């Protein structure tokens with residue numbers, strides 16, 4: 001049994017194994033109901049979620065798990081129970097506990113009696129989303145090595161980008177980063193990336209799609225801003241038909257969703273749009289992650 005908390009030190013062979021297992025899960029979506037039918041998965045989300053929580057439930061139920069949904073606003077948290085006690089108690093009721101929490105590095109202070117999965121810790125990481133991203137890319141291109149990425153948006157607060165970069169560091173890829181002023185990744189995050197990978201990352205001041213295979217778009221994480229919230233920051237990187245007119249025909253656009261104005265709905269009907277497939281891939285990928293955690 002292992003936890004799934006970060007991709008920072010995750011090795012390529014483990015990611016490749018998960019991608020291969022996710023393909024197996026996708027091909028056997030309806031045949032695996034017996035695999036974990038004595039197990040229970042609980043979700044404790046202290047921040048809103050649509051895709052992550054429900055696709056974890058769907059993944060778990062496809063594998064035969066029963067599921068428990070802890071809702072903080074209707075719990076003893078309202079009576080002042082500490083988060084440490086809550087996690088401890090929940091871990092006695094399930095075999096796998098999936099947690100989303102607004103605090104960065106939340107899991108470093110947590111003790112738990114069952115398998116723990118990070119479903120997003122503040123602005124830090126969202127490791128299961130990054131495996132979904134890689135699975136989506138691998139399915140579309142049949143490879144990851146050799147691809148050219150442009151990652152745009154809130155690279156400071158967007159946890160999906162952080163986990164994605166940790167994962168991509170294992171592959172022979174080139175990464176261009178474009179972000180509005182003030183939303184560059186923190187130095188403390190960049191310091192965690194190897195020098196070898198940093199040499200393959202460049203910051204660009206122009207959204208040029210002409211040589212890009214994967215465009216990974218993210219929203220501005222307005223809820224992370226302290227004090228007066230700025231507005232419409234994403235106007236500086238809205239994906240327009242003009243920008244897309246330079247794209248290669250193989251370009252795939254990914255977005256962890258939810259989206260704001262940066263990704264207009266009219267892109268949905270273009271062959272580049274890949275974000276709904278990406279969201280759907282959440283189920284087989286999370287099945288593979290649950291299986292990996294429990295088997296190991």
Ligand code: NCD
Pocket residue numbers: 051052120126129159160219256257258
């Ligand atoms: C992301 C998250 O929660 O970090 N959502 C998701 O899980 N797909 C991205 C976001 O909220 O912008």
